[in-house]
Amino acid sequence: MKRLIALVALLIGIISATTAQNNENKWFDKGYTFNVELSATDISIFHITSSHGWAFGNGLFVGGGAGFGAEWTDGKVEGTPHYVPSLFVNARWSILNKGVSPFVDLKAGQYIDLAAKKVTYGINPSVGIDFGRFALGIGYMMREQNLMQVRVGFCF
Numbered sequence: 001m002k003r004l005i006a007l008v009a010l011l012i013g014i015i016s017a018t019t020a021q022n023n024e025n026k027w028f029d030k031g032y033t034f035n036v037e038l039s040a041t042d043i044s045i046f047h048i049t050s051s052h053g054w055a056f057g058n059g060l061f062v063g064g065g066a067g068f069g070a071e072w073t074d075g076k077v078e079g080t081p082h083y084v085p086s087l088f089v090n091a092r093w094s095i096l097n098k099g100v101s102p103f104v105d106l107k108a109g110q111y112i113d114l115a116a117k118k119v120t121y122g123i124n125p126s127v128g129i130d131f132g133r134f135a136l137g138i139g140y141m142m143r144e145q146n147l148m149q150v151r152v153g154f155c156f
Helices: 002-018
Strands: 031-040 045-055 060-071 082-094 100-113 118-131 134-142 146-155
Touching: 031 060, 031 134, 045 082, 060 100, 100 134, 118 146
Parallel strands: none
Antiparallel strands: 031 045, 031 146, 045 060, 060 082, 082 100, 100 118, 118 134, 134 146
C-alpha cells in the first residue's frame, strides 16, 4: 500500500511538472471535446469509458458516452467476470482555467450485465484534479452496490 501511495504521489508530481508550462485548461476551450477514462473500485471492478460532448468555454462540459467494464461480482478475481457495457450522460465542471484545477463530474446512465442478462441504472459522482489534459479523481459508484472508485482520464 505504501508503494502504491508513493507511485501515485510520484505520478502527480511528474504530471504537474510537465503541465506547469501550460496555464490553460482544455475544458475551457469552447467546442466539441472528448475524454477517455479508466476507473476501478478495487481489484474486482474495472471500467473504461469515453465521453463526447460540448465544452462551453467556462469549464462546463455536457455530453454523453459509452463504456465497457469487467466486474467480478463475488469480489474475487478467480471467478468468471461479468462484462458490462454502459451508456450514460455526463456533466463536468473544471473550476479554474489553470494547468492544475479541481473538478466535479457526474455520470448517470444504464449498465447492461451481459452474464446476468439484466439492466441496472446508476449515478457516479466524482471530484478530482485536472493536470492539463490528464485527470485524477475519486468517485462513488451508486448502483446495486455502492463503492468508491479511483479514476484516471485524458482529455483530447
